[in-house]
Structure formats: C-alpha cells, structure tokens
Amino acid sequence: MKTFRGGFHVPDNKELTATAAIEQMPVVTDYYVSLSQHIGKPAQPVVNAGDEVVEGQLIAQASSFVSANIHSPVCGEVVGVVQRKNAQGANVECVHIRSNGKQDKFAYPKLSEPTPQQIVNRIAEAGIVGMGGAGFPTAVKLQPKDPVDSLVINAAECEPYLNCDNRLMIERTQEFLQGVRLIAKAINVHNVYIGIEANKQEAYAKLLEQEGVIADTKEALQNRQEDDIVVVLLKKKYPQGAEKTIIKACLNRDVPVGALPAAVGCIVDNVGTAYAVYDAVVNGTPLYKRLMTVSGRGIVNPKNLEVPVGTPLSAIVELCGGTTENTTKLVSGGPMMGFSLVNLDVATTKTDSGFLALTDKEASTVLPTPCINCGRCASVCPMRLMPMYIDFYTTVGDMENAIKYGALNCFECGTCAYVCPAKRPIVQSVRLTKMKAKEKK
Ligand code: SF4
Numbered sequence: 204m205k206t207f208r209g210g211f212h213v214p215d216n217k218e219l220t221a222t223a224a225i226e227q228m229p230v231v232t233d234y235y236v237s238l239s240q241h242i243g244k245p246a247q248p249v250v251n252a253g254d255e256v257v258e259g260q261l262i263a264q265a266s267s268f269v270s271a272n273i274h275s276p277v278c279g280e281v282v283g284v285v286q287r288k289n290a291q292g293a294n295v296e297c298v299h300i301r302s303n304g305k306q307d308k309f310a311y312p313k314l315s316e317p318t319p320q321q322i323v324n325r326i327a328e329a330g331i332v333g334m335g336g337a338g339f340p341t342a343v344k345l346q347p348k349d350p351v352d353s354l355v356i357n358a359a360e361c362e363p364y365l366n367c368d369n370r371l372m373i374e375r376t377q378e379f380l381q382g383v384r385l386i387a388k389a390i391n392v393h394n395v396y397i398g399i400e401a402n403k404q405e406a407y408a409k410l411l412e413q414e415g416v417i418a419d420t421k422e423a424l425q426n427r428q429e430d431d432i433v434v435v436l437l438k439k440k441y442p443q444g445a446e447k448t449i450i451k452a453c454l455n456r457d458v459p460v461g462a463l464p465a466a467v468g469c470i471v472d473n474v475g476t477a478y479a480v481y482d483a484v485v486n487g488t489p490l491y492k493r494l495m496t497v498s499g500r501g502i503v504n505p506k507n508l509e510v511p512v513g514t515p516l517s518a519i520v521e522l523c524g525g526t527t528e529n530t531t532k533l534v535s536g537g538p539m540m541g542f543s544l545v546n547l548d549v550a551t552t553k554t555d556s557g558f559l560a561l562t563d564k565e566a567s568t569v570l571p572t573p574c575i576n577c578g579r580c581a582s583v584c585p586m587r588l589m590p591m592y593i594d595f596y597t598t599v600g601d602m603e604n605a606i607k608y609g610a611l612n613c614f615e616c617g618t619c620a621y622v623c624p625a626k627r628p629i630v631q632s633v634r635l636t637k638m639k640a641k642e643k644k
C-alpha cells in the first residue's frame with residue numbers, strides 16, 4: 204500500500220456509522236444560508252425580504268472570479284439577510300428562509316454530451332466548491348494556469364469518525380464515477396486515480412466491480428486502457444487525505460512549498476465534489492445539499508445524512524436523538540481539523556462533512572503544559588516543519604520567527620498537536636500567526 208512520509212496512526216472510530224445507510228434530513232422551519240460558504244468573496248444576494256423562492260433557485264450570485272453562486276435549499280419565503288456566527292466563530296451574512304411546505308424545484312437544463320467548457324460553466328452555475336473542507340470554487344480549480352496531466356480523486360477520508368464519502372462510494376457508485384469522468388473530461392486528462400484508505404474495503408470492492416475501473420496492481424496496469432480509472436489502495440494513516448500527501452502517495456510527486464497541485468501537473472478533487480458535478484451536469488441540480496456524518500459517542504443515534512445547506516445543527520442533533528449527558532465537546536467537521544463549537548446555534552454549509560458530539564472519554568480536556576522538546580511533533584509533520592518553534596514564537600508574539608519556521612506552509616492537519624505529550628495548542632498558534640500575517644498584508 205502506498206503512503207507518504209510522516210503522519211501518525213490515529214484511531215478512526217468509523218465503526219459508529221460505517222454501515223449506516225444515507226438518510227434524508229427532513230424539512231425544518233428556518234434555514235440560514237451563508238453567503239460565505241467558499242474561499243473568496245461572499246456571494247451577492249439576488250433576493251429580498253418577502254420574496255418567495257423554490258428549492259434550487261439562485262439566491263446569491265458569485266461576486267468575483269474566486270466566489271460561488273448560492274441556491275435555496277428549500278421552498279419558502281425570504282425573511283431577510285441576517286448576521287450569524289459560523290462554525291469558526293466569525294460573523295457572516297446569511298439569507299434567512301422560512302420554509303412554506305411546497306415541493307417545487309428549479310433545475311438547470313440537463314447536459315447529455317457536454318463539451319469541457321460546458322462542464323466548467325455548469326460547475327460555476329451550480330455553485331460547486333471543494334467539499335472536502337477547503338471550499339475553493341471548483342470551476343476556478345479546473346482552469347489552472349499550469350498544464351495538467353493527472354486527476355486524483357481524494358477518497359482517503361482520513362478524518363476519524365467521518366463516513367460520508369465512504370457511504371457515497373458504496374451507495375451511489377456509478378453516479379460518483381460519472382462525476383469523476385466529467386471532471387477528467389473538463390480538464391482533458393486520461394490519467395485518473397482514486398486514492399482510498401485501506402479501511403474502506405467495501406467501497407474499494409464496489410469501485411472495482413465497475414466497468415473501466417482497475418486496481419493499482421502490476422497485472423491490472425499492464426492491461427490498462429486509456430480511459431481506465433485506477434483505484435490506489437492507501438495505507439491508513441493520518442493525514443493521508445491532505446492534497447500534498449495524497450499526490451505523493453498516488454503519483455509520487457512533491458508539490459513545492461507554497462505551490463498548488465497544478466504546479467506538478469495535477470488536480471485533486473474530493474468524492475463529494477465529483478458527485479456534485481454529476482448531479483449538476485446530468486440532472487441540472489445546483490449544489491444546495493450534501494452528505495454529513497453525525498457521530499461521536501455523545502450522539503444518541505449516529506447517522507449519515509443528506510442535509511440541505513443552512514440547516515441549523517440543533518435540528519440535526521434532534522433528529523439523531525440528542526446528545527448524552529457526558530458530552531463534553533461539540534465539533535463541526537472531524538476531530539483533527541474541525542472546529543469546536545460553543546453551542547448548536549450554527550447552520551450547515553457546503554463544506555461541512557460532519558458534526559461530532561464527543562464524550563469525556565473521547566475528547567481531551569487536559570490543559571497545555573510547557574514544551575519538553577521531545578521532537579515528536581517534528582517527526583510526524585508531513586510538511587517537515589518544526590511545529591514546536593512555530594508554537595513557541597507565536598506564544599511570545601514573535602510572528603516573524605513563527606513564519607520563518609513554516610507557519611504559513613502548515614495545512615493545519617493537527618497531527619503534531621495530537622502526538623504532543625504537553626498538549627501544546629500548535630494548530631491554534633499556526634492559525635493565529637496566519638491571521639496576523641493576513642492582517643499585516
Ligand atoms: S505543523 Fe501543520 S502540517 Fe505539520 S503536523 Fe502540525 S498541523 Fe500538520
């Protein structure tokens with residue numbers, strides 16, 4: 204099995220939802236649809252208070268090259284544009300929609316034999332962004348300045364607890380593969396890989412049953428046809444699903460510090476993104492719902508749910524039976540790269556792959572102590588940084604040296620903080636330095 208240098212074996216806790224079939228989130232009363240569900244400028248609202256909207260209707264338009272359209276997740280009436288906290292604690296503008304129980308839907312015209320440019324245009328219209336968490340507008344990603352020869356689909360899903368990509372590959376295999384082929388057509392490449400971690404044997408087997416999909420073995424590669432998709436089985440190790448580590452594992456290419464995957468001739472897209480591309484091109488459906496894993500031993504009935512964007516987390520938790528008494532931590536996303544929440548008064552976005560309620564046995568509440576210079580953080584860092592120095596210099600307010608030791612090159616995987624015996628808050632230090640550097644810029 205292929206992998207990368209560094210990283211760490213983290214217990215995956217996926218058994219809570221690994222076999223839970225996808226369920227639909229029922230309609231709730233109020234939706235708060237963020238205008239900032241992507242990297243780049245917030246979308247510009249095109250609806251006003253009192254307007255009636257239908258499911259899938261455009262409610263906010265991309266406001267610059269790096270931005271994305273937003274569509275209504277439900278039929279209802281626009282109450283207004285309001286300020287709400289997002290999962291990161293920042294104030295964001297949201298379109299508040301109150302559902303009216305109707306079931307009308309808007310869809311773009313279906314495209315049966317689209318050209319590469321038509322695929323890219325549809326992805327932009329449908330507001331598709333990287334659904335692995337980054338939220339980079341996909342149409343922009345698929346028009347790189349550098350020439351590309353390979354597409355890697357990130358099916359590692361290395362974050363503990365999460366299973367939404369895994370279930371999608373098992374339950375919607377052909378639709379997912381159609382999305383992969385549409386992306387490959389949009390960027391005109393034939394070298395297509397799906398990198399999947401070894402803990403997803405059911406999805407791995409299901410993919411290999413499909414026509415035009417082969418394993419990354421010597422025998423299979425000898426008979427490879429031009430359009431065959433190669434499924435690469437990856438060692439279960441965190442953070443196998445980071446862009447740079449999955450490129451290293453699948454293609455043995457090193458993305459230079461500060462560069463994008465296109466610099467080494469590659470585009471990386473996530474499983475959910477590929478499915479959203481299928482849905483937008485083949486069915487004309489814009490991106491306004493996504494799969495989420497709701498898990499952790501603090502959730503009474505953990506589930507894999509298909510959830511409209513803008514759904515309050517409180518409604519999702521209620522559907523899952525609520526939280527147990529010994530819940531000590533609420534997390535938006537996975538436990539490694541997610542964000543701790545202070546309450547459930549947050550609505551979902553296009554990039555939310557999960558929500559966790561962790562009990563006192565699962566979540567560490569130990570306070571940090573001084574660094575003991577053991578070097579463990581540096582030995583596991585996949586970017587070969589010196590996390591202890593980043594943390595030290597941030598703590599003493601020396602941002603220049605924190606940057607010198609690589610704060611801006613860190614992709615916040617959290618492996619260093621996980622292995623640190625002193626429980627140093629290294630990722631928070633990195634985020635603080637990045638924020639200060641951005642302010643200075
Ligand atoms: S320094 Fe950044 S990239 Fe390196 S292990 Fe820590 S969080 Fe991950």
Ligand code: SF4
Nearest residue numbers: 574575577578580623
């Ligand atoms: S792992 Fe923690 S204690 Fe060890 S060197 Fe890194 S920051 Fe210091």
